[in-house]
Amino acid sequence: MSDLSTLLQDPLAHRALDALVRAEARVTRKLGRELERRGLSPTAFAMLVVVESAGGVLGLRALRQRLGLSKANASEVTSTLEQRRLIRRETDPRDRRALRITVTLAGRTLVEDLFPGHARRVQDTFTVLDDGEKRELTRICRKLERAA
Numbered sequence: 687m688s689d690l691s692t693l694l695q696d697p698l699a700h701r702a703l704d705a706l707v708r709a710e711a712r713v714t715r716k717l718g719r720e721l722e723r724r725g726l727s728p729t730a731f732a733m734l735v736v737v738e739s740a741g742g743v744l745g746l747r748a749l750r751q752r753l754g755l756s757k758a759n760a761s762e763v764t765s766t767l768e769q770r771r772l773i774r775r776e777t778d779p780r781d782r783r784a785l786r787i788t789v790t791l792a793g794r795t796l797v798e799d800l801f802p803g804h805a806r807r808v809q810d811t812f813t814v815l816d817d818g819e820k821r822e823l824t825r826i827c828r829k830l831e832r833a834a
């Protein structure tokens with residue numbers, strides 16, 4: 687059996703992937719702790735924030751695209767949010783085949799309660815980067831996203 691290191695065509699790419707995965711896991715875990723104490727996954731909170739910032743109503747397809755979610759993941763999270771009465775899923779009156787998500791008063795209240803602290807934690811987490819590094823990180827992540 688050959689040594690794994692000889693099979694790696696681009697060891698630098700593997701180191702970059704390892705660093706990206708570790709950083710994403712740590713940042714997500716750190717930012718998700720308070721949300722999870724309130725019974726929300728980071729994805730569920732992101733859904734609430736995106737729909738609320740879109741005026742409280744958004745098509746499920748547009749929501750999935752904005753968050754990069756699979757149909758299965760979006761369905762699972764919206765079901766959980768609906769059971770908790772934080773959103774309503776309704777047929778879109780303009781397209782009966784499509785669903786739209788509406789944030790309820792309870793969902794809006796939860797976002798208003800949690801978002802300021804979450805925004806502070808995001809800001810604190812990224813203080814280790816200067817503005818140029820934040821822009822560069824954003825550019826690199828978007829480039830990787832398009833390539834995947």
